[in-house]
Amino acid sequence: xxxxxxxxxxxxxxxxxxxxxxxxxxxxxxxxxxxxxxxxxxxxxxxxxxxxxxxxxxxxxxxxxxxxxxxxxxxxxxxxxxxxxxxxxxxxxxxxxxxxxxxxxxxxxxxxxxxxxxxxxxxxxxxxxxxxxxxxxxx
Amino acid sequence: xxxxxxxxxxxxxxxxxxxxxxxxxxxxxxxxxxxxxxxxxxxxxxxxxxxxxxxxxxxxxxxxxxxxxxxxxxxxxxxxxxxxxxxxxxxxxxxxxxxxxxxxxxxxxxxxxxxxxxxxxxxx
Numbered sequence: 001x002x003x004x005x006x007x008x009x010x011x012x013x014x015x016x017x018x019x020x021x022x023x024x025x026x027x028x029x030x031x032x033x034x035x036x037x038x039x040x041x042x043x044x045x046x047x048x049x050x051x052x053x054x055x056x057x058x059x060x061x062x063x064x065x066x067x068x069x070x071x072x073x074x075x076x077x078x079x080x081x082x083x084x085x086x087x088x089x090x091x092x093x094x095x096x097x098x099x100x101x102x103x104x105x106x107x108x109x110x111x112x113x114x115x116x117x118x119x120x121x122x123x124x125x126x127x128x129x130x131x132x133x134x135x136x137x138x139x
Numbered sequence: 140x141x142x143x144x145x146x147x148x149x150x151x152x153x154x155x156x157x158x159x160x161x162x163x164x165x166x167x168x169x170x171x172x173x174x175x176x177x178x179x180x181x182x183x184x185x186x187x188x189x190x191x192x193x194x195x196x197x198x199x200x201x202x203x204x205x206x207x208x209x210x211x212x213x214x215x216x217x218x219x220x221x222x223x224x225x226x227x228x229x230x231x232x233x234x235x236x237x238x239x240x241x242x243x244x245x246x247x248x249x250x251x252x253x254x255x256x257x258x259x260x261x262x263x
Contacts, residue, residue: 013161038194038225045196049161096234100211105204108233109197115232 004068011061011081016048019065023077026067030075032137039116040077043133046109047079047088055083055129069137074118077133086129087122088113142170150184150249150256151177156191159199168202175209175217184252185210188245190221200233207238220248 007022009015023044027037051063064080094107114120119134140163141156153174159167175185210217220242222230242248249257
């Protein structure tokens with residue numbers, strides 16, 4: 001699957017599942033094993049939820065999802081939105097060494113995204129947030 | 140997402156099944172947290188059986204953290220058992236080993252924290 005597959009969905013939490021299902025279908029079609037697809041699924045859910053909540057907040061908009069494989073054998077997922085500038089990678093990481101009493105209740109989503117795929121990059125381009133998740137197919 | 144409970148001696152066994160994502164996490168919160176208060180007796184313990192839980196995102200981890208904090212306040216022990224591979228990975232990344240004791244099987248959890256409950260437990 002070197003061709004580009006794309007879909008656009010409304011930037012709403014109740015629509016995120018459609019985007020996740022699309023990426024899962026693309027990753028499966030690209031030949032990634034189920035265990036890797038499951039990790040991608042989780043990373044994409046976390047990313048879409050973050051974009052809906054923080055790039056758009058209460059505002060309406062769309063998220064454009066593109067999936068492709070590149071020449072170096074990477075499966076690439078791009079999540080593009082036109083919300084306010086939102087660099088998911090600049091979010092502070094939760095303190096996981098704290099005692100249970102002090103431990104933050106949430107904030108694990110970004111950590112999961114970073115950990116479950118091989119590479120995450122963010123760029124702001126032409127008033128768009130572009131978040132790219134990359135997964136090596138051969139690993 | 141399903142959440143079923145069973146009382147075994149002084150242990151409440153909570154079986155979670157299916158998927159806990161950002162759409163179902165609230166349902167888990169509404170079902171699980173009230174159950175923790177009714178865990179058998181004042182010294183009742185809780186075992187979360189995750190053997191049929193296929194998927195859990197950070198929204199679900201948030202609920203588990205709330206459950207752990209809730210139990211800590213009540214000085215009630217809560218442990219988890221039987222994580223599938225994706226959940227093992229998620230627990231590792233999130234350092235949930237510092238939040239819960241994790242056991243390979245429900246039986247192992249029961250034998251460790253409540254042998255009386257293990258003797259009446261019929262599963263693995």
